[in-house]
Amino acid sequence: MEIISFFNHKGGVGKTTLVYNIGIALAKKGKRIVFLDLDAQANLTAAALAPERIIDTWNDGKTIWSCLKPVVDRSGELREVDLQQIRDNVWVLPGDIRLSEFEEICPQGWTEALAGNAGGFRVSTTVHRLAVLLGEQVSADYVLADLGPNVGALNRTALLASDGFVIPMAPDLFSITALPSVGKSTSLWVEEWRAAKGSAKRRELDLDFDLPLGEPSPLGYISQQFTTYRQVPAAAYKQWIDRIPQEYENGVVGPLRKAGVPIPSRQPLIGEVRNLSSLIPMAQRSQSAVFELSGTEARGSQFTRARDTFSLFEGLATGIIGRLAPESE
Numbered sequence: 001m002e003i004i005s006f007f008n009h010k011g012g013v014g015k016t017t018l019v020y021n022i023g024i025a026l027a028k029k030g031k032r033i034v035f036l037d038l039d040a041q042a043n044l045t046a047a048a049l050a051p052e053r054i055i056d057t058w059n060d061g062k063t064i065w066s067c068l069k070p071v072v073d074r075s076g077e078l079r080e081v082d083l084q085q086i087r088d089n090v091w092v093l094p095g096d097i098r099l100s101e102f103e104e105i106c107p108q109g110w111t112e113a114l115a116g117n118a119g120g121f122r123v124s125t126t127v128h129r130l131a132v133l134l135g136e137q138v139s140a141d142y143v144l145a146d147l148g149p150n151v152g153a154l155n156r157t158a159l160l161a162s163d164g165f166v167i168p169m170a171p172d173l174f175s176i177t178a179l180p181s182v183g184k185s186t187s188l189w190v191e192e193w194r195a196a197k198g199s200a201k202r203r204e205l206d207l208d209f210d211l212p213l214g215e216p217s218p219l220g221y222i223s224q225q226f227t228t229y230r231q232v233p234a235a236a237y238k239q240w241i242d243r244i245p246q247e248y249e250n251g252v253v254g255p256l257r258k259a260g261v262p263i264p265s266r267q268p269l270i271g272e273v274r275n276l277s278s279l280i281p282m283a284q285r286s287q288s289a290v291f292e293l294s295g296t297e298a299r300g301s302q303f304t305r306a307r308d309t310f311s312l313f314e315g316l317a318t319g320i321i322g323r324l325a326p327e328s329e
């Protein structure tokens, strides 16, 4: 089982939309998928579950908050809840706005882990233990985590829990200037985690849980081109598109390679996603992937366009899993 995060602290670049469509495309290829909504905004949950089902999970204590509450309260161990099945081979752990309460305890947990304190390791490995627990619940092949747009303490534990991460981005100034901070933060976290694990070993801490490897591989980026004209990127965007490969290499790959993280040997561009305009809200309304829209939901040429996105998302899915560890340099 592998854990893959979709991460970019630049907001609105299509992370959630990609996680969902790529996950369902993987399931259609026979893989067992768990969606982990690690964004307190819970947009992935809204994409996956109808509003009344979201309310039920909240009332029944089946969201991520129910898992994390004992850790936050320091009243007990991480609690397992039943995942929500949404398709053959696809399950979701619903997100929860109270995730922010877990995030609040992460910085102190991190400091304590760096000091070699067992309680700090318990907090700092929570996301990893949760992903493993839920993945094992349904014998998942992949746990796909949707992260919120920040380089905060929760995303640090999520990244260190991951085998690899994908960077969705848009060809614009802000997305490009976000790349060095993605690389800088992630490589710092990798190095700090290594130091923390070193101190756990030196102190011969007797932990009753596994420590994640903490070496998330940058699997590559997906370039979103919401603003295109007849499939050709608008001229204003061309200059940014041309700059991405070098900026990605310098900003993300360079620092992570230096930190000793495995770098895939394939080219970093996993693929491009064009503007799917009204198909996106249409799919969101029926909790479907774009390519699952029916002929009554999307009519005529819209239906054909929607159906044809399967090869796009399947290609991205194959590109992502093909860049995981075995093929790395």
Ligand SMILES: Nc1ncnc2c1ncn2[C@@H]1O[C@H](COP(=O)(O)OP(=O)(O)OP(=O)(O)O)[C@@H](O)[C@H]1O
Residues within 6 Å of the ligand: 010, 011, 012, 013, 014, 015, 016, 017, 018, 039, 043, 147, 148, 149, 224, 226, 273, 274, 275, 276, 277, 280, 281
């Ligand atoms: N291929 C696409 N074509 C057109 N619109 C899209 C496409 N992908 C996503 N969108 C729209 O762009 C907006 C941002 O997408 P999304 O929520 O997936 O981004 P995000 O990176 O997860 O955002 P956040 O950082 O807030 O979590 C949404 O309104 C979504 O419907």
Ligand SMILES: [Mg+2]
Residues within 6 Å of the ligand: 015, 016, 017, 039, 043, 146, 147, 148
């Ligand atoms: Mg999102």
